[in-house]
Amino acid sequence: MSAPAILALTAGEPAGIGPELCLQLAEEGREAGIVVIASKALLAARAQLLGREVTLHDWQPGQTPVTAPGHLSVFEVGGCASSDAGVLDPANSAYVLDTLRTAAEGCLRGDFDGMVTAPVHKGVINDAGMAFSGHTEFLQELCGVERVVMMLATEALRVALVTTHLPLKEVAAAITPERLGQVTRILNADLKAFFGIEHPRILVAGLNPHAGEGGHLGREEIEIIEPTLEQLRSEGIHLTGPLPADTLFTPHWLDNADAVLAMYHDQGLPVLKYQGFGRAVNITLGLPIVRTSVDHGTALDLAGSGRADAGSLQTAIRVGAHMARCRKAANQETRS
Missing domain, CATH: 3.40.718.10 (Isopropylmalate Dehydrogenase)
Incomplete structure (x- = not known):
């Protein structure tokens, strides 16, 4: 052992x-x-x-x-x-x-x-x-x-982000083929290395309502997202999308997926935090080290009261330990 x-x-x-x-x-x-x-x-x-x-x-x-x-x-x-x-x-x-x-x-x-x-x-x-x-x-x-990926996870859902802490008006310009490609490759590789998922299945959200409605509600899906996903599929990455974000987070899609890739912070994280706030973990992918964190803030109003809930911290520790074990196992397999 x-x-x-x-x-x-x-x-x-x-x-x-x-x-x-x-x-x-x-x-x-x-x-x-x-x-x-x-x-x-x-x-x-x-x-x-x-x-x-x-x-x-x-x-x-x-x-x-x-x-x-x-x-x-x-x-x-x-x-x-x-x-x-x-x-x-x-x-x-x-x-x-x-x-x-x-x-x-x-x-x-x-x-x-x-x-x-x-x-x-x-x-x-x-x-x-x-x-x-x-x-x-x-x-x-x-x-x-060069690039890291923010992913939040609960027992039932993992959501990674293409963009993180950007004003909404800057999001569309930040979603480039290069960034989308880098983020997706990191997500795919680290689901393998840190979570032991041999063939990750990733759902990709569109940027615009209804994933652009065939170009009538925005052309980012047609001009950037879809061509990039096709290139990534040719590399062997299992991707579904771009899908409308308002229907992606339903059992029909999630039951057959290992992670969701959202285009921006408030597209994916409100759903995840509603589903598991206080028991979720924030994970940084793309680093040469394991890093997890709680899903909440400093809670200054609770500090010193003794009422703070350590549930998210316990989850972050449990997930961090699991990631470390998977990484060690993968490294040992590579060396052998």
């Missing part, structure tokens, strides 16, 4: 619910080895606020993380300026980015089998004068890859 995966867990925005979600993990035993990337002082302060008794253990690469109830392994990152629950502080922004950088670089070195991220607050990071559009783009730059 192979050793459990070791996952780095970044605690996210100090003022949000991330630190207490990490502490909740200590209440029960864990199948995966979890190392929280955070300030121990921050975690200790939040534990005291919530009345939780958690023993924090210093962790260094090569050690086995503790998994016993009431205990948590921590890789110390300093520089957290304040730890007040619910109160944003731009002075914490460099610390937050340092936790992400520490986890990702540890994955690249092989110290961790993957990383899981608690939510950050993009606005306060940018208020501190640090350009930050999200975990996905930050990790893309840090890992030096």
Whole structure:
């Protein structure tokens, strides 16, 4: 039996619910080895606020993380300026980015089998004068890859995006044959490598209502999407579409698919979050490392209340561990 995966867990925005979600993990035993990337002082302060008794253990690469109830392994990152629950502080922004950088670089070195991220607050990071559009783009730059793909998943549905955090008026221009081709190839390859799906079946949404209605409601399907999908099919990728997004998310189509490829953020994610909010996971594909995250934000109004739900974090850990195992198995098969 192979050793459990070791996952780095970044605690996210100090003022949000991330630190207490990490502490909740200590209440029960864990199948995966979890190392929280955070300030121990921050975690200790939040534990005291919530009345939780958690023993924090210093962790260094090569050690086995503790998994016993009431205990948590921590890789110390300093520089957290304040730890007040619910109160944003731009002075914490460099610390937050340092936790992400520490986890990702540890994955690249092989110290961790993957990383899981608690939510950050993009606005306060940018208020501190640090350009930050999200975990996905930050990790893309840090890992030096040309293209990454955001995919959210529940137990029953996976939705990947061609475009992510763009104003709606910029979406159509961003859907080029090159981008669509890159995203689809990454999605197909990573469904194989990280999820063990030998022949992925992907549904592709059209951009326009009714998938363009034969050109009467837009010509992107005719001029860009359909020709690109034909090229990708010739490479052996199993694609169905472009399909109207308002009927794609029905059992008739989903029962025979492994993933949906939506053209933009609010085309695919509202459906997925309605179907499984609080139990979904955000996955970054196209990286040389495993990265999963929660499907929710910092929830400043809940921070310090003890009412935060760790369901999405537990799902992110479970999926991250599964992806790490599939990747290891695929690498061993390649070497043999």
